[in-house]
Amino acid sequence: MEMEMTIRPRRLRSSDSMRRLVRETRMDKSSLIYPLFVEEGKNIIEEIPSMDGQFRYSVDKLPYAIEPLLESGVDKIILFGIPKEKDEVGSQAYAENGIVQQALREIKQRYPEMMLITDVCMCEYTSHGHCGVLCGHDVENDKTLDLLAKTALSHVQAGADMVAPSDMMDGRVAAIRSMLDENGYKNTPIMSYAVKYASSFYGPFREAAGSAPSFGDRKSYQMDFHNRREALKEAALDIGEGADIIMVKPAMSFLDIVREVRDMTDLPLAAYSVSGEYAMVKAAAKMGYIDEDKIMCEMAVSAYRAGVDIYITYFAKELAKAMTEGRIG
Numbered sequence: 001m002e003m004e005m006t007i008r009p010r011r012l013r014s015s016d017s018m019r020r021l022v023r024e025t026r027m028d029k030s031s032l033i034y035p036l037f038v039e040e041g042k043n044i045i046e047e048i049p050s051m052d053g054q055f056r057y058s059v060d061k062l063p064y065a066i067e068p069l070l071e072s073g074v075d076k077i078i079l080f081g082i083p084k085e086k087d088e089v090g091s092q093a094y095a096e097n098g099i100v101q102q103a104l105r106e107i108k109q110r111y112p113e114m115m116l117i118t119d120v121c122m123c124e125y126t127s128h129g130h131c132g133v134l135c136g137h138d139v140e141n142d143k144t145l146d147l148l149a150k151t152a153l154s155h156v157q158a159g160a161d162m163v164a165p166s167d168m169m170d171g172r173v174a175a176i177r178s179m180l181d182e183n184g185y186k187n188t189p190i191m192s193y194a195v196k197y198a199s200s201f202y203g204p205f206r207e208a209a210g211s212a213p214s215f216g217d218r219k220s221y222q223m224d225f226h227n228r229r230e231a232l233k234e235a236a237l238d239i240g241e242g243a244d245i246i247m248v249k250p251a252m253s254f255l256d257i258v259r260e261v262r263d264m265t266d267l268p269l270a271a272y273s274v275s276g277e278y279a280m281v282k283a284a285a286k287m288g289y290i291d292e293d294k295i296m297c298e299m300a301v302s303a304y305r306a307g308v309d310i311y312i313t314y315f316a317k318e319l320a321k322a323m324t325e326g327r328i329g
């Protein structure tokens, strides 16, 4: 049958090169950030049980993580520290010779081409596993701000190119900004975990970093995942306090939020595809239920399509490879 049809969407899907021509979402390796766990000690390359293919490294073994990343074209990392000692006030978070500070100095010196970002938070360093200092069972907001600002400053002094507060205290961006400015670091940007939900998708990370709270949960500081308007409020606050880049976290179940935040600000926008997203893909692939590589690509593209400029992912290396081979991007 001959149909009279002037508009035929299939014309633009007729070949691979035609599909590439009209592709709406384009990505680049330069937008990928890889999360890296550094642990105090020596000679450690320890696989994280809940995150197949992800490891904790001692400083002396960091080249095993960094060289393959650079080879794949990923030149940005966000560092997480696992200290030997924890205490009530998370002293190792802002210790001059803390684990992240040591790693920063070492990597900066050996691999100056690597952009170093640090996660600024207390939960890996406090004995109770909360993201700030306690008053009774409550996380004390304003006292925590001083410690977060100290932590950020010590990271920058040790070589961090950018700091990323993930604690969700009120006012932390302003506190960090003024601490950095007062100490001569006016040009160091802040990438704020502005919209961070209290999410069970962080489960495997907490195992990796040994940072699960010893009592209660994080719902008095991280956001309720039923909320959308609150995301815009959090983003607006951090923008007002001087955040340079805004993040939404987790990614996959929160792409509606990514789009909302994209539409309300012109700042660069990041999404963090968190440990639980990674672990689910790995586990399902191991069972033979899904194609790991294709699912990874589809997840990443969906974040960029929703509006992110920057994607933080444990699959950074594999995605870079997929981009090099032209499977996505």
Ligand code: PBG
Binding pocket: 119, 121, 123, 131, 166, 167, 201, 202, 203, 204, 205, 206, 218, 273, 274, 275, 276
């Ligand atoms: C620290 C922090 C967490 C993550 C990033 N920074 C854990 C948490 O908030 O409990 C989660 C990252 C991931 O799950 O991959 N507060």
